[in-house]
Amino acid sequence: MMRDNEKKNKARNYSESYNQFQIISFIGFSKSGKTASIERLISFLHTQNYIILAFKHIHQENFSIDTPGKNTWKYSRAGADVVVSQSPNESAILFNRKIDPLIMIKSIIDLIQSSLKADQTSFDKKVIVILEGFRDIKVKKILCVKNLEEIKSQIEPSIVAIAGSIFSNVSELKNAKTEKFVKFINVLENPEEILKIYGI
Secondary structure: OOHHHHHHHHHOOOOOOOOOOEEEEEEEEOOOHHHHHHHHHHHHHOOOOEEEEEEEOOOOOOOOOOEEEEEHHHHHHHOEEEEEEEEEOOOOEEOOOOOHHHHHHHHHHHHHHHHHHOOOOOOOOOOEEEOOEEEOOOOOOEEEOOOOOHHHHHOOOOEEEEOOOHHHOOOHHHHHHHHHOOEEEEOOOOOOOHHOOOOO
């Protein structure tokens, strides 16, 4: 029988490209420009006709995605393992347990495929999965920072580019570039450079 640690390592060592999707991962401290960079990248990818999945890791303990007092929250409190809510234009699935994000990615893509087949729509678009804050998943990462010290404290082999709010501080950016880290990318101005880094 495969031990729990072996299962975990196997799941986390998936290639960045699994069948029809590619993972682009962003990490960084709070207020480092992650959200703005990801928002700009999503806007760009949307114009390029990609299917985009965005996953955000929330580090806050006892955080709930649901809204206290709402019906869906009440169902969860009553003991529902999964709560689904739908409006005419949105669908949301809330699992009341932690699930490996890589397993969720594959399941969501399967769900998208099934939905498109039901609508008799061909599934020929490439899927881009954007992760924010998932440091322990073994994929190439974009590090968003405010200054040189944040680079030095977080740089590691999986980092393939530096981005974020450091580009709004000319002196910090100049000092950081003299250190000869990995490539610096201003995602707000050149989101296409991210695709080049990942070979997309």
